[in-house]
Each structure stands twice: as structure tokens, then as C-alpha cells.
Amino acid sequence: MNEHERFEANRPRLRAVAYRMLGSATEADDAVQEAWLRLDRAGSEHVDNLDAWLTTVVGRVCLDMLRSRGSRREGLLSEAEPTRTTGPEDEAVLADSVGLALLVVLETLTPAERLAFVLHDLFAVPFDEVAPIVGRSPDAARQLASRARRRVRGHSGPAGHPAGREIVDAFLTASREGDFATLLSLLDPDVLLRVDEQFRDLPTELRGAHDVARFYVGRAHGAFPALIDGALGIRVAPGGDTLLVVTFAITGGRITALEATTNQSHLRDMEILPL
Structure with a gap:
């Protein structure tokens, strides 16, 4: 090319x-x-x-x-x-x-x-x-x-049901239930997952619907929809303390990017609201 x-x-x-x-x-x-x-x-x-x-x-x-x-x-x-x-x-x-x-x-x-x-x-x-x-x-x-x-x-008015909320809900349900096919349908083929620093078994970068879906299948326990500094995403806090948040970019009804924040100093500065 x-x-x-x-x-x-x-x-x-x-x-x-x-x-x-x-x-x-x-x-x-x-x-x-x-x-x-x-x-x-x-x-x-x-x-x-x-x-x-x-x-x-x-x-x-x-x-x-x-x-x-x-x-x-x-x-x-x-x-x-x-x-x-x-x-x-x-x-x-x-x-x-x-x-x-x-x-x-x-x-x-x-x-x-x-x-x-x-x-x-x-x-x-x-x-x-x-x-x-x-x-x-x-x-x-x-x-x-x-x-x-x-x-x-x-x-933007009340944030009870922001645009894309149903996609995040579907993503969490499919992840928890191990529904690989639904996860795949929610992700853009070229979706990109980025993590701000190394955290447990999270990759720092992962691209492609198959790889991202394979990573998330069977997960999302302890994760809930949230607004993170006004952006739609999820909060992972299995014991009550926030371990990480993930914000979503959604275009054309599909998730095109996920960005995970695990740095505790950054998390403390964020406004995280439950949905």
C-alpha cells in the first residue's frame, strides 16, 4: 500500500x-x-x-x-x-x-x-x-x-439512561454469562483495549474483537455501569473499593474502544457515579 x-x-x-x-x-x-x-x-x-x-x-x-x-x-x-x-x-x-x-x-x-x-x-x-x-x-x-x-x-440532562447504556448493560451481561457470540457482536472488529498500567492479568493493549471478547468472556463479576467523569463505562469494585474503571467509546452501536484506568491516584481524582 x-x-x-x-x-x-x-x-x-x-x-x-x-x-x-x-x-x-x-x-x-x-x-x-x-x-x-x-x-x-x-x-x-x-x-x-x-x-x-x-x-x-x-x-x-x-x-x-x-x-x-x-x-x-x-x-x-x-x-x-x-x-x-x-x-x-x-x-x-x-x-x-x-x-x-x-x-x-x-x-x-x-x-x-x-x-x-x-x-x-x-x-x-x-x-x-x-x-x-x-x-x-x-x-x-x-x-x-x-x-x-x-x-x-x-x-445533557439527566444521566439515568445515557446513550449507549444498553450496550454497556449487554456487554456486562454477556461477559458474566460467558456469552462469547454476544460479546463479539457488541465489539467493533478493530476494537482497541488500553490499560494505563500493568494490573494483574490485564493486558496493557489488546486489539481486535476476537481477542477482546475472549479476554472478557466469563468476567465482569463485581463490575457495574457507571459514569466516569461524565463518560459512560463500568466500575469494578468487588470488595467495595474501586480497583479499576473502564470507559467505552461507542460508534454505530458497537464498542470501538475501551480504556481502563487502574492507577489509584487517577482513580481518586475521578468522579465515579453509579447508574
């Missing part, structure tokens, strides 16, 4: 990132095009992880665009509905889990908060990768995302 083909394979995801960052289909296309131009100029010979590199570039381009936008709001909300799609894939990229209400709430965030929230909570980019984009430490990037979550939650 040549450089252009590799970029095109990443285009839908990059456009989804940019659209959620900018709230404008036109600006999202401009940001993705700028990423291609930078790749074309720099080449990918010395890039170890092209997916991560492109996400970083698009994130920085969007951050610059948000900062230069300043207090301007012209046309933003009129462009918030994805009317420029040309096919099913484009429609999924722009419309899936992106509503006008969310875009309005995102507009209340600072550029750095918005980027940290979008990259981490919606696309499961780890804070170690978010940090250099916003020019902060990983812990500071985590705090940016946490503040953003609280604002999003505060504008």
Missing part, C-alpha cells in the same frame, strides 16, 4: 475527528486536506505509526483553527448538520453520534478542552498522545478532558 492509499484508508477517521473538533464539514475537509499536504511534503519514511501521526497532525491543525476562530461563530451552527455527505461511508463519518446538541455544548469548551475531550473520549487516543498536541503534561491533558466531560454532562 503506497502513501496515498494509506492516507485514504485513514481519511474517514480523520474527517470524523476534524468534524467533531470544528463542527463544520467544510472546515473538517480543509483540516484533512492540510494533513495530506503535510504528509506529502514530509513523507512517511521516518514515521513509525502513520495512523497516530495523522491524528496528531489533524488535531494540531484543528486546534490552530479553533484558536484563530476566536469569538467568531459565523455559520457554525448552520453547518452543524452533515449535509455534504456523498455516500453511506461519509454519512457515517459525519452523522454517527454527532448531533447539533453535542456540537453546541462543545462550543462552550476552550480549544484545548475540546481537543482533549474529542480525541480521548470519542476516539480513545491515550493522554500520552493528547498531551503534546495541547502542549501539556498527560495529567494536565486528563484534567482538560475531565472538565470537558463535566460540562458536556451538565448540558
Whole structure:
């Protein structure tokens, strides 16, 4: 696969990132095009992880665009509905889990908060990768995302049945009952599980629906649905003390990423609410 083909394979995801960052289909296309131009100029010979590199570039381009936008709001909300799609894939990229209400709430965030929230909570980019984009430490990037979550939650109404709750419930039930087929159906084929540090028998990273389903089958005892800093997930506390939390990224009715936090200092800083 040549450089252009590799970029095109990443285009839908990059456009989804940019659209959620900018709230404008036109600006999202401009940001993705700028990423291609930078790749074309720099080449990918010395890039170890092209997916991560492109996400970083698009994130920085969007951050610059948000900062230069300043207090301007012209046309933003009129462009918030994805009317420029040309096919099913484009429609999924722009419309899936992106509503006008969310875009309005995102507009209340600072550029750095918005980027940290979008990259981490919606696309499961780890804070170690978010940090250099916003020019902060990983812990500071985590705090940016946490503040953003609280604002999003505060504008989203009662959280008794947040979007995706039924998927988390189904995941927990299938895990407890050892229902491998149902677990597999709930996971995106390219789902990614990340853990912030080594913890018991948890792998620090696991990719692919089969491997993630195989790991979770027969587990989830002592796990319950929760809001973790406003993000949908689960809390594992078999003895009453929280051992870990897992946040979910859900797109198109499937779980696309799971991020587990086991670091006790981070857990103490989190707002964990039962559902």
C-alpha cells in the first residue's frame, strides 16, 4: 500500500475527528486536506505509526483553527448538520453520534478542552498522545478532558439512561454469562483495549474483537455501569473499593474502544457515579 492509499484508508477517521473538533464539514475537509499536504511534503519514511501521526497532525491543525476562530461563530451552527455527505461511508463519518446538541455544548469548551475531550473520549487516543498536541503534561491533558466531560454532562440532562447504556448493560451481561457470540457482536472488529498500567492479568493493549471478547468472556463479576467523569463505562469494585474503571467509546452501536484506568491516584481524582 503506497502513501496515498494509506492516507485514504485513514481519511474517514480523520474527517470524523476534524468534524467533531470544528463542527463544520467544510472546515473538517480543509483540516484533512492540510494533513495530506503535510504528509506529502514530509513523507512517511521516518514515521513509525502513520495512523497516530495523522491524528496528531489533524488535531494540531484543528486546534490552530479553533484558536484563530476566536469569538467568531459565523455559520457554525448552520453547518452543524452533515449535509455534504456523498455516500453511506461519509454519512457515517459525519452523522454517527454527532448531533447539533453535542456540537453546541462543545462550543462552550476552550480549544484545548475540546481537543482533549474529542480525541480521548470519542476516539480513545491515550493522554500520552493528547498531551503534546495541547502542549501539556498527560495529567494536565486528563484534567482538560475531565472538565470537558463535566460540562458536556451538565448540558445533557439527566444521566439515568445515557446513550449507549444498553450496550454497556449487554456487554456486562454477556461477559458474566460467558456469552462469547454476544460479546463479539457488541465489539467493533478493530476494537482497541488500553490499560494505563500493568494490573494483574490485564493486558496493557489488546486489539481486535476476537481477542477482546475472549479476554472478557466469563468476567465482569463485581463490575457495574457507571459514569466516569461524565463518560459512560463500568466500575469494578468487588470488595467495595474501586480497583479499576473502564470507559467505552461507542460508534454505530458497537464498542470501538475501551480504556481502563487502574492507577489509584487517577482513580481518586475521578468522579465515579453509579447508574
